[in-house]
Structure formats: structure tokens, C-alpha cells
Amino acid sequence: MQRPATSDVISRPNTSPLPSRAPDNALLRQYPTIPMMREGARKKLPYFAFAYLDGGAGEDSGIARNWRALDAVELVPRYGVSTELPPIETELFGRRYAGPFGVAPMGSPSLGFPGADRHLATAAQAARLPYTLSAVGGMTVEEAAKVAPDVLWFQVPRLPRDNHKIGFDMVRRAEEVGAHVLVLTMDTPIRTIRPRETRSGIRSPFRPDLRMMLSILASPSWFAAMRRYGVPRLASFQRYAPNANLAEMTEFVRKQASGAFTWDEVAMYRERWKRPLLVKGIVHPGDAERAVALGCDGVVVSVHGGRQIEALPAPIDALPAVAAAVGRRATVIMDSGVRSGTDVVRALALGAHAAFMGKGFMWSLGALGADGPLHAMDLLIDETKAALGQIGARSIQEARATEVRHPGAFRFSSPA
Template sequence: MAEWFETVAEAHRRARRRLPRSVYLALVAGSERGSTLNDNIEAFGELGFAPRVADLPAERDMSTTVMDQELSLPVLVSPTGVQAVHPEGEVAVARAAAEVGTAIGLSSFASRAVEDVVEANPKTLFQVYWVGDREKVLARAERARAAGAKGLIVTLDWCFATGRDWGSPPIPEKLDLRTKLSFAPQGLVRPRWLSGFLRHGMPDLTTPNMVPRGEQAPTFFGAYGEWMFTPPPTWEDIAWLRERWGGPFMIKGITHPDDARRARDIGATAISVSNHGGNNLDSTPASIRLLPAVADAVGDDVEVLLDGGIRRGSDVVKALALGARAVLIGRAYLWGLAAEGQAGVRNVFDILRSGIDSSLLALARPSIDELTLEDLIIPRDFARHPVSEH
């Protein structure tokens, strides 16, 4: 089938061909010189496998449970902000995730309402940034709860280090006539992208989940501006939100073992080892390098996930062998969405599922639960942890 692609790399190539330059650059961006962005991907190549050749399992089980949600494979959708890559945006992603039996993390900066996304996939986990006072943050969470969201993700890995050595892509605050004319040349040379939005409406640059349902949604930059001027939360604030939420609760952005222990102590269900896809503080090591120390810090007390650099099913297996329960993907599914819409996202999940299955077969593991460090060949200097951890 011409629409089918066999690797995430091919989805990436198609996305680059089909997206306007500014939209594409926004997807691949990393902060400053991109050291963390690149390390997120390259670090996986430093890990080797120790395969077996006989007594291989005829069947392999990839199912798991994350935040009380039963998943058919250990890969979830990571929350990403306003999506201008496809007219259906997060709803198409949610449907694809539902088709394969996994959960979607929905950003509070998303372009589609949480009610629509939950309808498309009941296994929706709603993500919040700490924007505004406690009551505003809680109000967003309560709207998500009323819509049927099954868990809350609090993202803390963002320090507003948005400078990029190669320059940042221009992102308009609103799509008025002047803005449309200025971006028209980029759209005209990407007719497939443009025709899709012309049929369904141009990208919505508002954030409907930032306010109670029915209220006027702020623009992306309006919400971002409020976020910039909100004092960063304390651990006491996070503990307060976890108590008020009461259900499954994830803290995303953990890279330091001390923070992992603090998350455990306030009762977090899960933590995600993440550096915001290389968009936070550059020179932070790859998430996969930091995973072992974080996992060791909390043991089995907290579900540990990894976010950053997943491009293959074998990457997923490496993360699980190092202590992750599951992984979250961001750019990979966005490239699939750009390439072929909902079917492209499903395609990405199928690629990852196949890669996980092949890896389990070669490692003679009948289940992802049986993966261990013995399945990997790990360079002596691979892992990273703070000096205080030595």
C-alpha cells in the first residue's frame, strides 16, 4: 500500500515533505544547540542486546497496566501542545490509540477539547502545567474529570529556555488575514496539508482546555504568557493537587533521583523520566541514561515511565529492560499524523509493536515483564546520575 510506511524514519521523511516549513521546524525543535535532543536518540544506539538462538517463545505478551489502565502494549501517547499537522489533531490521535488498545495523554494546551478526545478514547490521561493559582489548576483538572479522564499528568520539566542556535520557527499568535497572507507561500507549496485544512478549517491556535467549558479560550500565547508569569509550584503545591485529584497521578519531567523520591513521598502513582524532548535545559543527558538511577531510587513503589527518543520497538524494549514500565512517544506519532492522519498514527504503533515482538523473540522473553539487565550490553560509562549519587 502506498500509504503504508515501514519505519518511523519514513514517517518523519513524509512529514517533512508534507508540512509547511514552520510547522515542521516546530516539531523537530530542541533548545539551544540541541545536545539533549540529539542524545535522546543517539543514546539508544549505545545499548546492545544479548540475543538467544533456541528455546524461543512461540508467543509474546506485551500487555501492561499504567495508571490503572490496561494497555495492549507498553507505549502511550505523550501530551503535546497545539497540533497544526492535521485537521483532526488530537481526536485522530486518540482514535488511533484506541484502535491499538493504549492510552493518550492530552495536553491542556491541546487544540481539541478534552470532552471530544475522551469520547474518541476513554483511556485519556489529562495533562496540566502549573498555570495560574491553585484553584485555576484544579478547575482544569476537574473539567477533565467530569469529561471522563482517567488520570492526571502534571508536567514540571520546563524552564522557558526557548532559545535555539539555529533560530526558532515563527508561530503566529492568531490566524488573522495578515497572518494568513504572510504564511500563504509556505502553505501553497504544501498543497496536501493546505487542502486538508481548507476542507476542515484552518488550525485552531486557541487552548480550549485552559478554561471552563463554554468560556472563551485563550490563544496559545495568551496561555503561555500566563504560565511564564506564574510562580513555579512547590512540592507542597503538587502534594495538594494530588490529594484534591484523588485518582491516578503522574509527575512528568523527573530526571533527578531526589525528585523521584519526593514524587513517591507525596503519593504519585507514576513518574515519567523526561527532558521535554530536548526542549528544556540543554545539556541534560538523554532520558534513557537517567532512567536506571531514577528507577533504582523508587523501586516498585512508583510506576516509572520513559519519554524521549523512542523511534523503534527495540528502543522500547531497552527502556523496559532498564526499569521502565512503559514509554511515551511524542514526535513519532506526530510524524505519523502528518504523513497519513489517523491511519499514520496507527501505522506508527504497529511498527513499534512489531519491533517489540521481534526483540522479545530474539531475547527469548515470552513477556515484557521478564526483561532484565541481562538482556542488554551496557557500556560502562552509559548511565548518568548526579554527583551526590556516587
């Protein structure tokens, strides 16, 4: 699809009452929603790739809760207000984006679809939406900065060895190439087991057995993508173990990465990183307060999409308390369960400044290959405008003042 220059995207008023694409658009007809792309991905991907990108902790009940909790949020419309689609351009940390949503960080996304990092970054740059590269992704931050120079955010896991030598070096590299926001993930204190992934037989490094090979052969798009982009690699670590083969590199990273950041470590990163800093994986308002007190610029209310443990509250339910605690002083982003523009508006109405999506973008790759992410982004753009128009909100500010019924709102008994 032909895209306007990025400067046009941010200034394009686009208050037309029509969505950006005609209903007979081929992609739209094939996949009119993001969940429909999940079904496409399930059919088209090798079983292990789908298990990797789609599977959660335990019985997947955390994933189901995230969806249910979003579905339960009711928005009360006001009519007679406007007949135009509202503008949704959004400022996050001083930069303008095409909408209040973005791509959440995903490690080893190439296992879900080879070349995933590159496709996601390219689409995000074209759509002008934030793209968060994971340090355990398949592209280096230097490569990502070439593909997505205007929209690059960077996420690092905890790499405590040698007094965080590699983590700090990655942050230096990210700064050097112009990544705009640094994201520290807090919600992986313990390695998790995802039963669907385990049962699929995925091993790290990627070594397909016979059953996997047969499944790859039955999946032409995945096979072609693997031939073009190769097997998943841990690109950002390559310079720290330059001669390591795939197996040695996996072992190297396994030894480096452990646990999740302590608050003292967050403070150390805050000292080194001068640009906007986010902590991700916050559920408790007291943790959000702590992050802001340490100088973080925002928090991501998230449960890792239900991939770590299935017993956590849905982020949409924790969001109002977190937003009440820090939303005036810091940027509050929510992820986990977002599957539509309507979900984005639900998050805005409950106090988020933006909502990010992970699995939905992976489904789009599974369903449509390289064309998927931009289609998912266009859907989010059109659906968000449509949802705002449907409830009579003329702007994101008005969406944030929508009357909401929220039966699942979490009441924290210990505020600090």
C-alpha cells in the same frame, strides 16, 4: 484498517510468529519505520509546521543525544528459548493496554498538523494505547473523553493565578469525564526558545505571513486539514474566557501559565486528584523519591524530548538510577528519543514499565495525515514483539531481566 473490539485487543493472545501485517501492506511498504515518516513529514509539511513539531532547544543537540543514547544500549540475546512472538499487553495503573507504550502530551499539536489531537486520540482508542491530552491542546478534555474514553490521560501545566483556580478546575473536569491518569509537567520552569521555530516565523496566535501562506498552498494535506479542522485553538481554556477571540485567548493563557510546579503544589494536586498521578520531566532519582514520598503513583523520566534545554542527560541514561530508586514502589515511564519498538525494549530492559513517544507520532501525521498515528502504533506493536522475540524474551517481565550493556548509564553523585 478493521480493528477488533477493544476487549478483544486485551485478550487477544497473538503469539503468532508472524507480525500483524503482511510485508506488502501498502503503509508498511511506504513507511517501514517511524524515522522514515520523519522524512515524509519533512517533505510534505509546511516548513513552519515541521519546525514546530521537530525542533528542539539550542542546536538540537539534546534531541541528537537522546537518539544516540538509545542507540548505544545493547541487548544481549538468549537463543533456543522460543519461536513465538511474545504477548506485550501491559497493565498500567490497573488498566490493560495493547503494549508498554503510549502517546506523550503535546501542546498545540494542530500547528504541526491540524486536527492532530483528534487523530491521535482516535488512533490510541482503536489501538488501546494510552493517549495523554495536553491542556494546551486543541481539544477539550470533555471532547477527548468522547473520542478516547478508555485510554485518556490528561496533562496540565502550572496555572498559578488565583491560587490555581483554573488548574484545579481542569482537574475537576478531567475527573468528571473519566480521565484515568493526571500528569503534572515539572520540566518547564522557564520559557524556552527553539531556534528553528523562531526562525520559521511562527507566532502565537497563528497568523500566517505570505511566506507561510505559500508553503501551506504547497502542502495539500496540511491545507485540507486546516480547512477541515481550523486553526490551532486553546480549547480547554475557552470556558474561562468565553468571549475571547484567538488573540485574546492566547494572551489570556500566556498570563495564566507560568513556570513549573513546586513540590508543595504537587502535594495540592495530590490532595484533589484521587486517581493515579504522575509527575513528568524527572531526571534525578532524588526528585523521583520526592514525588513518591508525596504520594505520586509514578514518574515520567523525560527531558521534554530535548525541547527545553539541550544540556540534560538522555532519559535512557538516567533511567536505571530512577528505576532503582522508585521502580518497585511506583510506575516508571520514560520518554524522549523513542523511535521504535526496539527503543521500547531498551527502556524496559533498563527498568521502565513503559516508554512514551511524542515527535514520532507527529511525524506520522505529517507523513500520512489521519492514517499516520495508527500506522505508528502498529509499527511499535510489531517492532516491540519482534525485538522481544529476537532477544529470546518471552514476556515483558523477561525483557526487564535482559542482560544489557549501557555505556552511558548516568552515575548520580548526590542520590537525594
